Amino acid sequence: MSVDPAAVPRPRDPQDDVALDRRLADAGPGQRVAVLVEHLAPRVATASLDWIGVLSAAAARHELTMAEVRTAATDLAWLAREHGQRFPGGADWDALQGGAYLDRLVLAYVHGQRLRFDFKFESLQSRSHHWLAEFGGDALILGLAAFGALGSRSGRGLDLYREAIASPDADSKTRHVCMHGLWFADHLPDQAELMLELSNQLMATGALDANVFFRRASALRKLGRFEQALDEVDRAIAMLGPGHNAVHQDYVRERELIVLTRQLHGYAQELTREVGATAAEQAERRVKEASAALTEKVESAQRVVTEGTLKVVEILGLFVTLAGFVIGSGAVVVKAGTFGERAAAMGLVLVGCLLFFGLLRFVTNFRRR
Template sequence: MTKQDDKRAAVKARLAKAPSPTARTEVLRAHLLRRARSKSPTWIDELAELASECDVEPHVLRATVSTLAWQARDVGQSLPIVSADDAGPASTRELCRRYLHGFRLRFDFRFEALGAQVPVWLKADPDDALFLALSGFAGLGRQASRALRDVEESLESPNADQVTRNVCLHALWFGNDVDGQAERIIRLSDEMINRGEDEANLYFWRAYAFRRLERFDEAMVSIDRAIELHPPGMNIVHQDYVRERALIATSKLVLAQVAMHARQVSDELRAEMSSQLESAKAELRKQQEDAQKVVSDSLLKIVEILGLFIALAGFLVGSGVVAFRATGFWQNFASMSLVLLGSVLFFGLLRLVIRYRPQRR
């Protein structure tokens, strides 16, 4: 038995004794980590062999591939060749290669390439929750129409697990055009936390969602939790967390400043509107007073004119009686002169009343 065979046998023994899926994932990760960080992707074939020989559960296989795929990407390892055959379910070896290929495209945000590849895999394994999640990830990264449906189908799939839910959460992070994006992220992250599936990236995406909803205190708690859970190394990821924290703090400060200025502007506008309203009321009162004065003056003129007409009528009646009773020429002449003089005086007074215009104060 060779040294390699001894190692393989030891790994199988540890897998058999591992008390939980998490422990089995750690056994496989520790065994393959060094090779995953080499330049060759052949480690994926050994993983497939171990998975077949030891009946490794699908969620353990996905978790192992996900962890090691990140390590392979970190050292610039080439992508494995995957089969284009979609006739029936893939073998364990081919399935591992497809998982690795999908994770690598996801980590590089190659939405177009992933979107072209995943439909082929789904033809062979239409119920695979990871392929559905990757399809949703690629679709939301490109704002594709049915991407959200793929995410929902993955979450509802009976073979969904922590890895597939994590991919769905990552996909929603890109769904800026999805209605209720932030609420969906928080709801899914709540479910995962309740399942004990919380990890650093979950809190990072959760912090983003809280920030979008302007719930800055909760966002700060989440991003601090992400930083706390982030393992040593991967400084680029750590920098993303720090930038998100700065965005939360800045957004909170900016919103507070905007609210303060809005209150100031509102107070100034309220004072200005109140001043203009009082001015308008004063002008309206003045116009009402002027209108009332004009009406009063007009009524007074009408009364004066009526009084003059009544006086004229009385004068004419009296003068007529005097003229009627006159017996001589001079009496008739005096009576007619009196009537003429009274008429001239009446028309003079009438013209004076009509022309009178009281001066406004």
């Protein structure tokens, strides 16, 4: 997709216009973005945002592709952030009210990327509602809206992300923005898997820059694949050119985090094994103690039952003996002929009964002891 040359008015400074046109005309394939960024870099160090209009006008005159426009706008927005240039505001939008479509789209690109670089999720989500109404089919606008929604933990974030990467004009810059949004979306259960999937798409298109490997390292760390994560972050550090000190620090912090997480993971596994072994030993000891106690109680119950049975048998034996004695003594009494013989027989019965009760008391007391 190319820009319509008639869509944007020419910049205000004709000499600057001529110089830029000459450089762009001499630029080879793939060099026009670098020429634009180099030419406009001094302007982003000022308070004026007129470089945004120069960028959109040059894009229209030279029929830059949307991928080139998005890359140039993103790179210049990053430089503007480093120089502390102000954010685009309401006055900048009012100045373009009813203006050319490309002017407003490039301003949206720059404004959105500035909000993204400073992690202004709520502001970006609020602005993206207006941009989606005007530029709804644009892949980068969808990506910026997804970034704001994912960072704000909005329920629309994942839908906007999928819509952005599925857009027909989605390019590497769009996917980078979406991957950056996923990096903040730790509320998604499959965050790491989505990041790896998108990074594979970027690598398949040849977009092998340091940030891709940096994001991959973060995703692999979350999945516990620490050795692969270290390989990826080391590759990102190796690819980073000089002068990117803040980014380099981010990469080194990620590497330290991977190493620390791996160590903590190892400690946790070791502690789990130790706790498991200790718990098993305690459980085995308690089972043995419970088994011994149960055995003792069973044996005690058996003793009680045995002693009780013997006691009943002994008492029954005494009663049988008593019965036999009484019956025998009764027969003697019946057969006695004189009063003296009967008195003697009755005395014998009485002595026998007393002797029986004495034996019965002895048996019960002995068993109790």
